[in-house]
Structure formats: structure tokens, C-alpha cells
Amino acid sequence: MKLAITRLALGLLSVWAVQVQAADAGGAVAAPDAPEVIDTIEADTSKAILKRFRADNPSAREHKLGLVSEAFQEDASNPALKLERMWVGEKGTLLEILGLHRKGRPESAIISYSSLRLRDKVGFQHQPLGYEGVTELRDKRGGSALVVQPGDTFYLLMPPIDDLQSHALIYLGWDGKPSSYFDRIDPRFRERYDASAKTAMAADATPEQMKDFLVEFARRDPDNKAPKVFLALINKMRAQNTFEGYYHAYLLIKDPADARAAQKLMRSDEHRAMMENLAVATLVDKSRLLDMDFRLNPGQTTSGEGRCWMLCRYNFTAQRAVSGTVTVRARQSGTPIRLRLGTYRVTLSTELLLPRHGLQASNWLGNFDKRADDVRTGQVTVTLSPPDYTATVPVNFGQVQVAFFQRGSAGGYTAYWADGDGRATLGFKSMELLK
Numbered sequence: 001m002k003l004a005i006t007r008l009a010l011g012l013l014s015v016w017a018v019q020v021q022a023a024d025a026g027g028a029v030a031a032p033d034a035p036e037v038i039d040t041i042e043a044d045t046s047k048a049i050l051k052r053f054r055a056d057n058p059s060a061r062e063h064k065l066g067l068v069s070e071a072f073q074e075d076a077s078n079p080a081l082k083l084e085r086m087w088v089g090e091k092g093t094l095l096e097i098l099g100l101h102r103k104g105r106p107e108s109a110i111i112s113y114s115s116l117r118l119r120d121k122v123g124f125q126h127q128p129l130g131y132e133g134v135t136e137l138r139d140k141r142g143g144s145a146l147v148v149q150p151g152d153t154f155y156l157l158m159p160p161i162d163d164l165q166s167h168a169l170i171y172l173g174w175d176g177k178p179s180s181y182f183d184r185i186d187p188r189f190r191e192r193y194d195a196s197a198k199t200a201m202a203a204d205a206t207p208e209q210m211k212d213f214l215v216e217f218a219r220r221d222p223d224n225k226a227p228k229v230f231l232a233l234i235n236k237m238r239a240q241n242t243f244e245g246y247y248h249a250y251l252l253i254k255d256p257a258d259a260r261a262a263q264k265l266m267r268s269d270e271h272r273a274m275m276e277n278l279a280v281a282t283l284v285d286k287s288r289l290l291d292m293d294f295r296l297n298p299g300q301t302t303s304g305e306g307r308c309w310m311l312c313r314y315n316f317t318a319q320r321a322v323s324g325t326v327t328v329r330a331r332q333s334g335t336p337i338r339l340r341l342g343t344y345r346v347t348l349s350t351e352l353l354l355p356r357h358g359l360q361a362s363n364w365l366g367n368f369d370k371r372a373d374d375v376r377t378g379q380v381t382v383t384l385s386p387p388d389y390t391a392t393v394p395v396n397f398g399q400v401q402v403a404f405f406q407r408g409s410a411g412g413y414t415a416y417w418a419d420g421d422g423r424a425t426l427g428f429k430s431m432e433l434l435k
Helices: 013-025 048-056 070-074 189-199 207-217 226-239 243-253 256-265 269-282
Strands: 004-007 037-041 061-067 079-089 093-101 110-111 116-118 130-132 133-138 142-146 151-159 167-172 178-185 290-296 301-305 312-330 344-353 354-359 368-371 375-383 392-406 413-418 422-433
Touching: 048 070, 048 093, 048 130, 048 151, 061 070, 061 178, 070 178, 189 207, 207 226, 226 243, 243 256, 243 269, 256 269, 269 422, 290 344, 290 422, 312 344, 312 375, 312 422, 344 392, 375 392
Parallel strands: none
Antiparallel strands: 004 422, 037 133, 061 079, 079 093, 093 151, 110 142, 116 167, 130 151, 133 142, 167 178, 290 312, 301 312, 312 392, 344 375, 344 422, 354 368, 354 413, 392 413
């Protein structure tokens, strides 16, 4: 549910036009660079990196994967890569990636080596240590690109990882946002699933161990063991014959008999606060309990020429720092439940949408004339506690690029510019009682 929208008047279209006209008139983009500014480093196909890796990691585990990049599965004109195998050892991780045929393009992918990351499930990002098997185009003024051709075998060396957990091979775009080549690399999923299921289904399993299994595998449950674990968890909670047991059983399956049993056993204000939460938990639209205010801070647009990357002659950027505050308070009237006892954690989603148009003409990257909207999403968490049930937290969307122009060394260009006001939107996600 969208609850609040704040508009951000950018007023940048005139600035964009003046800056681009000045750049063209000044002659900074008049002629393409000479070809000799780009060095071509031919692909090394000796597999020396694989031999060195095996020598350094004699007991490395080899995983046969055969994963096709998600973007290519969605559209054959997107980067066409296949993760064939990976080796995981004590001193490093090696990925073997095959270039596939790509619709409408001669190359499988053009990759910025410095932007590649191997991200684990908690968000930590490993940077590459080396590569082999593909051609590199190196700009003498700075920057380079790896060109993967159909049939190329691209070896990418990474630091050692815990392959019992899932990872993703991502890259950072020109705007700093991550995108994924392979979103789920999980070679030991079955091993992890079997071990956790065995623990959760044991006769002496604790409720916490059962919850851990359900949280991790309820959505990826190849053997359909989650329902049995779930039923065993509910029965253990009821068998305690305590307020807490019936209370948590009710939260999981919403059986009114569990709520009535919990109410008979409550003995303290803490229990009464938890029963208040039962009423909150059963309310379909919990946002009816809250008033929310989303305000953006005044900001200033800055502009200037930036450093060029691969195959670039000139660029210009205009950007603006966008931040604000969110205030949340409990409604005191006109609400089905008035909060009195419990302390609650409220989670809200935030989104900033800057409408932009994009143009590009490039022999390397292709042509387009389409939307290039910048969307920033995130979430904020506030704690509401008695007696006032009010909290204010800051929100920071970072530097928003409202205009960008880059002239390539071969005469092509890329451009983005704002063509409307930005909109900041606040949405309700969840509300839960804090212990």
C-alpha cells in the first residue's frame, strides 16, 4: 500500500541544455580519438590460471553447474553467459564461464572487470583476483573492458568462499547499482537442506531448530518436509500449556482456540501487551493504526565534467543529494485498535523515482531511445513505544544523477536527463511486537 507521496521539483532541463550546448560549441567533442589510444590484449587460452589454481588448491571441490545468466534467459539480446563449473579451495575460488551466442550482437558480453563482485547471502562482496581466456580492450587514459565472444571460456579467480552457502555473481553499473549475471549459485543446496531437515525432524528438536529450517527452506522444499516440521512445531508449543506457547501457536496458524487459551493464562502487563499484539496481528490493514509523514530536505543540484572510462572522450554530469525524514505516530482516534501497552517495530518501504529519458548511439554498446528512470528503493524501521508512540528517522537516497552526457572516442554518445519531477513514496511493510 502506498501511503505518502512527496514531489521533488528538480528544475534541471534548462541546466542540461545549456551544459551540452556549451560542450559542443567549445569543441571538446568535435573529433573522435585516434584508434591507437586503445590497446588490444589478446585472449590467453593456455588455461594456465586453472593449472595454477589446482596446484595451489589440491583438495578443491569441483561443482558442475550449467547455469545460464538470468538476463539472457529473459531476453536473448542480453549478455549471454553460462557458468559451467566452479572450484572452491582453501586459497581461492575459480569460475569457468562460457560465452553463448547473443541475439543481434557479435559478442556474448562486454564486462568491466573492476565492477565484478561475488556476493554472499549476507551481502559481503568479493572482488576478482585475476582472469584468463578473453580479450581485453585497454584505454591508455584509464579503464578497460573484457570482451567475451561466443565459444570463449572465461576463467575468473575470486577469493575463497563458503560454498555451503549461496552466492551471486554481480556487476556494478555506471550508476553504481548492482545487477546480476548469476543470481543464485548454490552448489551444495541439497547437502545443506538434508542436514537441516534431519535436525528439525529429530525427536529432540527444539522449536528454534524447527523455525530455522522453516525460515530457510519453506520456499525451497524439494522433499515437502516443511509441513511435517510445521505441524510438529505447533504441537510442541501447545504441549507447553503456557501463555507463550499458545500465543506463538496462534501467531503461526491463527486458530481462535489458541488465542482463548492464551488469554486464560495471561498474568502480567507483558502478557496483556502481547494480547494487544494479537489484535494487531489479525488486523488486515495495520496501516490504519498509524499516521505517517514523509518530508524531503531542501537540496542543491551540482554539475561538472567527470572522469572518462573506457572508449570515452568527454562526459558531463549533474546530480543532486536527496534526503529527508519519516515521522510515524499511532492514531489516537478513528482506529480499530488504540495502542496502549506494547512496543512495536514498524518497517516501511521507501522509493524515489526520477523520470528520465535516455539516448545512446554506439557501435559497441548499441543504440536506444527509451526510458532511463532512476529508481531508488530501501526501507526504514522505527520503534513505537508508550506513552506517545511517535518516532522520526532520517532517509537518505544518496546522490541522484539527473543529467549525464558522455561522448565516446569513436563519435558515439550516451545521454540521460530528467524529464519530470522526482517522486518519493512511502509504503507500509510490517508491524510487529518487540519483546
